[in-house]
Amino acid sequence: MVRGYNKPAEQICNRLGECFLLDNYFETPRQSSLPKVSHIHCDGALLSNCCGPQYKMHMFQHFQLGIIKPDNCCGSQNGDIIMVHNFAYSESLKTEVIIGKKIVLQEYYNSVPCNSSSLGIYVFQHLSTFKMWPVT
Secondary structure, X not given: OOOOOOOHHHHHHHHHHHHHHHHHHOOOOOHHHOOEEEEEEOXXXXXXXXXXXXXXXXXXXXXXXXXXXXXXXXXXXXXXXXXXXXXXXXXXXXXXXEEEEEEEEEEEOOOOXXXXXHHOOEEEEEEEEEEEEEOO
């Protein structure tokens, strides 16, 4: 959501506004066509039970997620914030996975005019070890 280092709160508000305004204008693609992967490579971090092919980018219906800033952070369904380092295949889960590090210690960015956490904006202090999440 944030493309540059200046005014991150303003950028997130703009992106959220765009999502709400343009939500009805996007066509719903066939589920079989998403997500799409690109930029195959072989030098990323792999966990046990993970194997290639490895990819640098996953493209979804409304966004793309990669391993290079600024496209390398995402949220999971359970609220984890993940810094993405690789995409690979998990033999144990039998699906494509995100390999990355979870942000485990975060603090508020600011509290004026509102608490930054209400917009989902934090400053992170510490990352976990490598973990994996299924791509859904």
